[in-house]
Amino acid sequence: MAHFEPVLLARVNKPGSARLAGYRADGGYATVARVLKDLKPEQVVAQVKDSGLRGRGGAGFPTGLKWTFLPKDHPGPIYLCVNADESEPCTYNNRILMERDPHQVLEGIMLACYAFKARKAFFYVRYEYGDAFRSLQTAIADLYAAGLLGANILGSGFDLDVVLHRGAGAYICGEETGLIESLEGKRAWPRIKPPFPAVEGAFRKPTIVNNVETLACVTQIMARGNDWFKSLGVPPDPKNPRDAGSYGPKLYTIAGHVNEPKCVELPMGVTIRELVETHGGGVWKGRKAKAVNPGGLSMGFVNVNAKLKDSDLTEYDIPLDFNGPGRVGCLGLGTAAVTVIDDQTSMVDVLHNTCQFFAHESCGQCTPCREGTGWMEKITDRLRRGQGRREDLDILVDVADRIGIMPGTTICGLADGAGWPVKTAIRKFRDEFEAAIKSGERSKYAKALRVVGAH
């Protein structure tokens, strides 16, 4: 592939990249000034819709389309919630943007709010991102001081306030209605939908929830135009009338057993192999990859050595666009966070880690998820202790298939995300799990059960 010059990450390594002066020197806020002067809000919605931009937070819903779900001619208030609760394991692209180029995101917030007539944006940042929070705090203070936030921005009559809100270490706050509940000061229990947030969201008002990278893309789309955006990525599959395509640049993060874990920006559709071998410096310690998690734990696993049908290629060669991972049984592109697992690592340990995460983060509202994630953790713990039973693998797959919003047993998608790694790991690496049960070998990580004291 020809060399790609980063756009979203163009500024992140510049000195002072997070400050307003630097951003303006690079042409920052010129787009918003032009848009406020020359374009009607409806024109901005239309352009973002036509650009083909799909949400970068995990579900890939078309951003402009989501904006059109707001009620027409609503008297307001309408809110934007910026989802910066980036908690999907192995994902860190939003953090890089917020820490090192917060103004690119804030300009996107201004453009989005102007487009759908929101006068207030709540920026929900996970607690663990302290440096990002402080970077945003400074950026927002600079904007108020420069008259770029507050009342009558640039004399346009457009008012906007941005409120930074800190999470408290709960994965479920990344689910959009969990985020809204948490913002409102309650337990982050996802809401039953409909109504969707666009109709009734934060504080019972129409609300759009957008991801950080999505908003940075809005900035670039309004600055560079739709032709530029559509020149990157993958057009819709002509055989699939429901495919909206995978246009634009994407931030991919590479983690796990690679020589150089890092965040890179590439046009949508790079293969896992190219990401790992070219951009991640290859698998560490001269080893080979065994499995890859292609987009955050919820997406499941790819078996690097599994041949694709009628082809010499393997699952390692699938493109990371909105359709690629789905073709090999994964849930989707997710957050495009690629984690590599080398051939010396036990999938039993990996799967236990995954189950441990979801059991810890299930919010407890829906019984199938609360109980299902808990039992999947207990069963995988049994497996790694060398006490697995023959039927355990089938029980795990059965539980994983039954919990979630897709089988219709839970309110939100956390349980689907908990199930996908379980069923993909067991279906794709069944031999390894069966061998582990047969040998009774104990994982090096399985400590002795703690003795319960008599007192």
Add this chain to the structure above:
Amino acid sequence: MGALTEDMKDRIRAYIPMYPRKQAVTLPALHLVHDELRTVSNEAVVEIAELLDLAPSEVNDTMTFYAFFKGEGEKLGTTRLWVCRGLACMLRGGYELIEHCEHKLGVRCGQTTPDGKITLEFAECIGACDGAPACLRDDKHVMDVTPEKADELIADLKRL
């Protein structure tokens, strides 16, 4: 003499105009109190509720959802040291790092050293996977934490 100082109450009140409803100030208020007092006592819960026109049970309900907050009878040390156990960190020595820190500090995750300096905890993925294994020192990432680097960090925190 209440749990919150007048200054803390003023800073909580300053959040109120930023939100359409007072209840939305629950998390900011809990953070403010928790950061400074290293716990949110029952008395503090009642005082936060008064400031936000809520029942204490509403504040408590929200607070206890987030295992993050330490309530009555629990207290954080001067620094909270989280070691990440997410998959990216596990693959690069996160579990070994947790064990190393437990051994070094003589406490298990969730406990505070007897001198009250450090509360050790495990964290689910903290989004620092490009620097795995990673830790959080309160809310700041510490990347690429080798056992030696962990020892230095702990020595620093002991001096605080």
